Amino acid sequence: MNTATKPNHIGRKISRIRELRGMKQEALAIELGVSQQSISLIEQSETIEDEKLEQVAKVLGVTAEAIKNFSEESMIYNIQNNYEGSNKGANSISVSNFNCTFNPLDKLVDAYEENKKLYERLLEAEKEKIAYLEKLLNKK
Structure with a gap:
């Protein structure tokens, strides 16, 4: 059984958060005062300097910690479990009918x-x- 964990690829997380915010690489580059190619390199990097991460996080409107801890699975879980009318019980299955x-x-x-x-x-x-x-x- 393979128990290898996914690497904590900060660049991919930055890219995904940027996409979720509806921001293009060019817009992020302008806000940071760098070229679009620099943003592309950052998004390909597995690690990033803390100072640069703070700057990117500020432009994206999140914290550096949020970028470090970002995961698609948790986003999907939060979306599925935090809609209006959901039950908050740990083992409950909620079904909501949204009637007009x-x-x-x-x-x-x-x-x-x-x-x-x-x-x-x-x-x-x-x-x-x-x-x-x-x-x-x-x-x-």
């Missing part, structure tokens, strides 16, 4: 009816405008 508090079709019909009313008011205003203009023309 309104019928979407009713809202669509309401919007259609409102649109119809607005169109009728617009049509009536146009008819009044035409009648007024015809009255002005007849006076001349």
Whole structure:
């Protein structure tokens, strides 16, 4: 049985956090005042100097400790277990049904009816405008 652990590859963690934040290498490079190639090298590095890690963490909006401890598995676990309405028990399996508090079709019909009313008011205003203009023309 192989008990080898995954190496703590800081560069990959930085890359993944950057991607999750929706940030491109170029944007991170600009914020750090370095080239995009430098960011690429950092993300390929297994280790990084603490000072540089602090700078990267600050730009990414996380702590250096968060980068060091980042793992995809824990992210997935947190997302699965921290949604609204989940049970917090250690051994519980939670199932939540998110029910709408309104019928979407009713809202669509309401919007259609409102649109119809607005169109009728617009049509009536146009008819009044035409009648007024015809009255002005007849006076001349």
